[in-house]
Amino acid sequence: MAALQKISQSYRLATTHSRRVSHDECGWMRQQLPEELGECYSERLTLDNDLVLLRSRYHATRNLIEETANPHNRPMLVITFGMQGDSGYKGVDGSAVAFRSGYTTITAFQQSQGERYYEAGATVSQLRLLIGESLLNTYIGEQRTDQLLGNGNVRQLAFKKTSAASASHVTALTRYLNQGATTKLDMHIHTLTVLSEQLKLLSPPAREKSLQISxxxxxxxxxxxxxxxxxxxxxxxxxxxxxxxxxxxxxxxxxxxxxxxxxxxxxxxxxxxxxxxxxxxxxxxxxxxxxxxxxxxxxxxxxxxxxxxxxxxxxxxxxxx
The missing domain is CATH 1.10.10.60 (Homeodomain-like)
Structure with a gap:
């Protein structure tokens, strides 16, 4: 009952709601919610045709429900590193995904339409990698890519504590973002290194067939x-x-x-x-x-x-x- 009451008292932000959009010389696109909702923004940088880096920081002044939809309309793998605070997603298809500080959440989808939930007064900071189908094909092959991306519905593939190796690269990426780095090279290297680690966990090398000894x-x-x-x-x-x-x-x-x-x-x-x-x-x-x-x-x-x-x-x- 308390949870339902909290949701009913939340401010609902539709996908059509006005957001302030700005661009900088480094290629970042920033979307900011209205100031009366708190300090809530996301920053997006395209590193390659099928590789996008996204950072979000929400500190809402009230319980916030933000409607979301996948703008790509194509299969995507999303790796989310929770840096601070917790949030959740609920899709119209009944899917539910949790994001937690210190944890890595990996999802796959083509069409996603749902809602993200943020609690008033809590700071939620996350870093995401968005990887498209063609890049995955290059790294792990078409067969394994099809297995990971599935039928297009939202699927949670992993939810685990962020490894020390990934955490160090996420910290480095955050440092570059805060410093306003003008080059993508170092960010690209850290991003691909993290992606490599996560793909190895999701797609371990094929093992030889079990040994049969006559x-x-x-x-x-x-x-x-x-x-x-x-x-x-x-x-x-x-x-x-x-x-x-x-x-x-x-x-x-x-x-x-x-x-x-x-x-x-x-x-x-x-x-x-x-x-x-x-x-x-x-x-x-x-x-x-x-x-x-x-x-x-x-x-x-x-x-x-x-x-x-x-x-x-x-x-x-x-x-x-």
Whole structure:
């Protein structure tokens, strides 16, 4: 009841209501609500054809309901960083989106018509990135772009605490705005960096198909290990092992993790070090042991051995005599 009463007492600002519009030499367009409603304005800068930066600051003198509509009439991804205060949006289609200080809200839409809510006496400051379809296609491909943008209705894709990395770039952008920066370059760099982070969260790199290991594959993996044991004095490479046992690189690497809880490189290194230890214990000279486990230069072998066992080859030499 209290919430309904608060809304009923709010001032409703229609999309047709007069707003003072101004432009500056840097390309910013500023829209300001009438002064009697408080200090309420938004600033907009087009960085690229499909990349827009928008900053808003509202400190309303009364509860305010502002009708909004998407002026682009094309699919958009909107990333909103809440810097101060909370506000909300309710669409005519029943959608509802919250914006909160310290949180990042990501929405997608083509046609949005609804209302934004601001509480009297509270300061609400937000920074938004508006990204169009063609730019998204460039960065993440048409298929993933279509999945994110959906059917055109308002969709909330994420609502999470703003990361420290994004917060630092948002702070830098705000600083440039406050200083009235005359160049877009630094702002463009910070904007694209933030966009990159958010797109990675929304569109992680495609993963390989889940590994299916057959009995034949297991035999091939065991054979690859046997080759390492039998020919560790040779400069074994992953392409050679793949060709020798008939597995592709992905299946060899993932198969090793599945079967031996190791990687080809790590397994070969461990086999070489343990073989060298046995050779040294039996009285083999350091240089001879190095050559027998695939090292051309004894100094490189000594360094690798010391890192692996925490002691030098000379300290092991001849201990089993």
């Amino acid at each position: 009995a034949v594959d297991i035999e091939k993996l065991d054979r690859a290990r046997d080759i390492m044991v039998e020919h560790m004095d040779q400069p074994l490479t992953i392409p050679y092992l793949c060709a020798a046992v008939g597995l592709n690189e992905f299946k060899l690497k993932e198969g090793m993790r599945h079967r031996f809880q190791s990687t080809p490189h790590r397994m070969l290194h461990e086999l070489r070090m343990r073989k060298a230890y046995t050779l040294l214990e039996s009285g083999c000279q350091v240089a001879q042991a190095a050559y027998q486990v695939g090292y051309t230069f004894p100094n490189n072998f000594s360094a690798a051995f010391t890192r692996f066992f925490g002691k030098s080859p000379k300290s092991v030499f001849g201990k089993r005599r």
